[in-house]
Amino acid sequence: MSKKLTLLAALFTGSTVFAQKDTLTNKVLDEVVVTANKQEQKQSTTGKVITVITKAQIEKSTGKTVAQVLNEQAGITVNGALSNAGSVQTLFMRGGSAGRTLVLMDGIPVNDPSQINNDFDLNLFSITDVERIEICKGAQSTLYGSDAIAGVINIITTKKNITEPFNAKATLTGGSFGTYKANVQLYGKADKFTYTTRYAKLKTNGFSAAYDSTGTKNFDKDGYNGNVANAAVQYEADKELLFKAFTQYSQYQADIDASAFTDKTNYTINNRNFTTGAGFVLKKTILSLTGNYQYSKMHRNYNDNASVPGATAYSMNDYDAITHFAELYTSVKLGSGFTLLGGADYRYGSMNNQYRSLSSFGPYNSSFNDTSMNQKSLYASVNYNDKQFSFEMGGRLNDHSRYGTNYTYTLNPAFRIDDHFRVFGSIATGFKAPSLYELYSSSGNVDLQLEKATNYEIGMQHTYNRFSDRLVFFYRNTDNGIDYNSVSFKYFNFVNQATRGIEYEASLQPVNGLTLTGNYTFITAQETTQSRVNFKDTVYNYSLRRPTHNLNITLGYQCSKGLYASISGKYVSSRYDVGAYKKPDVLLDSYFLLGAYAEYITGKHLKFFIDLQNITGKQFFDVRGYNGIPALFNAGVTFNW
Secondary structure (H helix, E strand, O other): OHHHHHHHHHHOOOOOOOOOEOOOOOOEOOOEEOOOOOOOEEHHHOOOOEEEEOHHHHHOOOOOOHHHHHOOOOOEEEEOOOOOOOOOOEEEEOOOOOOOEEEEEOOEEOOOOOOOOOOOOHHHOOHHHOOEEEEEEOOOHHHHOOOOOOEEEEEEOOOOOOOOOOEEEEEEEEEHHHEEEEEEEEEEEEOOEEEEEEEEEEEEOOOOOEOOOOOOOOOOOOOEEEEEEEEEEEEEOOOOEEEEEEEEEEEEEEEOOOEOOEOOOOEEEEEEEEEEEEEEEEEOOOEEEEEEEEEEEEEEEEEEEOOOOOOOOEEEEEEEEEEEEEEEEEEEEEEOOEEEEEEEEEEEEEEEEEEEEEEOOEEEEEEEEEEEEEEEEEEEEEEEEOOOEEEEEEEEEEEEOOOEEEEEEEEEEEEEOOOOEEEEEEEEEEEEOOOHHHHHOOOOOOOOOOEEEEEEEEEEEEEEOOEEEEEEEEEEEEEEEEEEEOOOOEEEEEEEEEEEEEEEEEEEEEEOOEEEEEEEEEEEEEEEEEOOOOOOEEEEOOOOOOOOEEEEEEEEEEOOOOEEEEEEEEEEOOEEEOOOOOOOOEEEOOEEEEEEEEEEEEOOOEEEEEEEEOOOOOOOOOEOOEOOOOOEEEEEEEEEO
């Protein structure tokens, strides 16, 4: 306890919060955000570490994926974002393990109970469907529940400020390896109704997912073919009451290889997700009430040679999952700068699995029968805000069908020193419930307990004229972590992880039209768990696939009213990946990637763009035995009406 108090005292001696900037003008934007406290508020009124990826930034990322855009942010590594299309996208925030960052779509959690870590497949999002992304770092379980140990990422698709009855937007892109992208959007507002419909397509021949270390085996290309369609409608019953409904269908098929360094033909994955829901928002002068319901159905299929007629060896693996999410919360202005937020939510998840195979040993079939669990929660927080000081204090009581009850809390003060400086600090707890797979699969352990974490952070904002920066120090201690026992072949609670880090973000506009933005992340970790070599208790002074140093930098120039160009660089330091069975972990080399982007807007309706990635063709590996992207280019046109 004394160590924690000493650390906390040190944290509050100096710190930071950051205001988001427009990457073209460097104008400080005191953006309205919703993720920090489930209600609209300006960034300057919260002490939480919020990063907003704006619509303008997303418009300049058409040649990338959602995972690649997230991979460029401070404190975030998406392992697989720079691999072949369709690769597994493992999201690490602030060094947290997989599944410890909660992904939201328009403020509602999305996850897949059939995944080992209950996380969501980022391949199922299209970047052209995204209006903005809000990233809220640090433990957020008090407001968002399980899995929000390292933070939450809110992918917002809802359009704002629609005024015309009919609008159309279309984007067409072509590039390396036969890559083809298309997106069509129709949206508008008629009387009290607002509607949005979208369709996105991504198809590529790709390159070999596995790395041919000999250079002589002529590995085949692994292609990808994906589609995303969604629609949303809103009805304004009056100035105070809004109803909404939405639906999205995502599907993709991708070729994959057998394993690291090993090619495989006729091996595909076919994943799909259907999500639909409805909600309402009631806003009075001092009170607002929000209700949401969401239903999702997921299917994942792994087909190894099973579609080849007469195959003498094959396997077919199918996973199915269903989720229900319902919430109701209210925000009440109490006066004198105080606001009370209170709510309740219900989460349900179920999954099943069917496996069929044929080998030299004969046919084999197994099944994971439909299994479910649910969580019920109550939460509340009190927020205070005046011109110089803000404070949030909140708690959550969670009741799980498997584990009973647990609680989390949040304390988050912030202080404005003057017009240029703000400081803040926070203590927050988070938790992750074991997944259905970890509990009930053949490797499952029904005695698994909750994984718990405590997060400490401090920050300092500095904003002055053409320069603005944010510096954040954080420490997170995770107890009762869930890991896989390679002796008993079961999941178990054993891991303790202590993670410390620094995030620094800055933006500078030395002259009109020229903007330099960048971020740097330093993370160090210590994990106590089972040795991957001899299976004895051991301490690792690193986390797998997470670099100690990560740097992103972009130099952009508005050459003229219609012409914009930028060049960017990404540095990732060396990091460890798993070696072979009972072998030491393998150190992957550091790398630096160079990219460029340019766009030309002519008139009101037409934009031409080109995006270049890994210009130098640097060979690198984010996953041992699997290729990183080679030199890639994408060029296209966007039409607005």
